[in-house]
Amino acid sequence: MAMTPEDEKRRHGRNRAIALALAAFVILIFVGSVVKMTNGVIPQMDVEIGR
Amino acid sequence: MMSDITYSSDEGSLAASRQASAGDYFALLKPRVMSLVLFTGLIGVVVAPGGIHPAMAVIALICIAVGAGASGAMNMWFDADIDAVMERTRQRPIPEGRIAPHEALTFGLFLSAASVFTMGLLVNLAAAGLLAFTIFFYVVVYTMWLKRLTVQNIVIGGAAGAFPPVIGWAAVTGGLELPAWTMFLLIFLWTPPHFWALALFRSGDYAQAGVPMLPVVRGEKSTRRQIVGYSFLMLAASFAPLFFGIGGIAYLAGAVLLGAGFLFIAFMLLREQEGTYRWAGRLFGFSIFYLFALFALLPFGPALMQAA
Incomplete structure (x- = not known):
């Protein structure tokens, strides 16, 4: 079924929202991991494993 | 995959299908409920003893908000038939055919995980464990089981909305200590008068949908009496955090004044003539303000009493 211009607009909006949500999720995991490493919860290779 | 499948209810095919917008998916998360959950979760984080890295606090609150939203999406998936009949919920994305039920379910399951x-x-x-249990409780225990089965649906189901401050607390301490449960108790006892006030002026909606809400099953008089009864219990519970070292003089003053206001409206509602809902509407509105205001006062000032 062909999409109307309005449908196209909504699909673009959804795609943007998914992209933003994914980017936010990546940032969240990254920041969380950095904080845990800084606090010594996750061992840092160079410090605790030794390299 | 996001499609444009049309949802059909017993009333026949609903609105014409169209591509769902991002806003439709956001509406599945019940943003207004999410805001209250997020706020009480934030207060749980703030009043918990010990410290938490600000980034971790933000992450915990995002998880609480997304988990609450996921529960809302799965609730809308399961209750699509009820929502299509009720005036208040008819405009939701599934009854209007903007989002297919299975898409809402997938969306909710993904966000929960x-x-x-x-x-x-x-x-x-x-x-994490308490967040998972809260989602399970809201979706399975309340939505799938209690809501259509018993007049006590929102009394027991109200627990789901009461967990967020405990989750916030657990995010900081890593435990489920007793003081956190005083905040749980307050929301748990606040839920019945809040929802029954709404159910009073929406009882026709609930009756049509076959949901056994108190005004539908026991009538208005009994509902108004029970609202007053639960308001007293809620007022008593609002002082409980003070005994566990949560809340200062500002909270005590707020609990007294706001509680008095809540009881006053509840009594006016009791005296109101059957079939008129002016005070029911006022209680519903005030109850939202009450909970926001009371929780907002919890972190202020030194604790009145030391934790037991």
Whole structure:
């Protein structure tokens, strides 16, 4: 079924929202991991494993 | 995959299908409920003893908000037939055919898993476990089981909305200590008068949908009496945090004044003539303000009493 211009607009909006949500999720995991490493919860290779 | 499948209810095919917008998916998360959950979760984080890295606090709150939203999406999936009949919920994305039920379910399941795993991975297992249990409780125990079965649906189901401050607390301490449950108790006892006030002026809606809400099953008089009864219990529970070292003089003053206001409206509602809902509407509105204001006062000032 062909999409109307309005449908196209909504699909673009959804795609943007998914992209933003994914980017936010990546940032969240990254920041969380950095904080845990800084606090010594996750061992840092160079410090605790030794390299 | 996001499609344009039309949802059909017993009343026949609903609105013409169209591509769902991002806003439709956001509406599945019940943003207004999410805001209250987020706020009480934030207060749980703030009043918990000990410290938490600000980034971790933000992550915990995002997980709580997303978990609550996921529960809302799955609630809308299961209750699509009820929502299509009720005036208040007819405009939701599934009854209007903008989002197919299975898409709402997938969306909710995905967000539930993402929020619980992220909480467990980055914050701690106690908070993640309680978040998972809260989602389970709201979706399975309340939505699928109690809501259509018993007149006590929102009394027991109200527990789901009461967990967020405990989750926030657990995110900081890593445990489920007793003081956190005083905040749980307050929301738990606040829920019946809040929802029954709404149910009073929406009883026709609930009756049509076959949901056994108190005004539909027991009538208006009994509902108004029970609202007053639960308001007294809620007022008593509002002082409980003070005995566990949560809340200062500002909270005590707020609990007294706001509680008096709540009781006054509840009594006016009791005296109101059957079939008129002016005070029911006022109680519903005031109850939202009451909970926001009371929780907002919890972190202020030195604690009146030391934790037991």
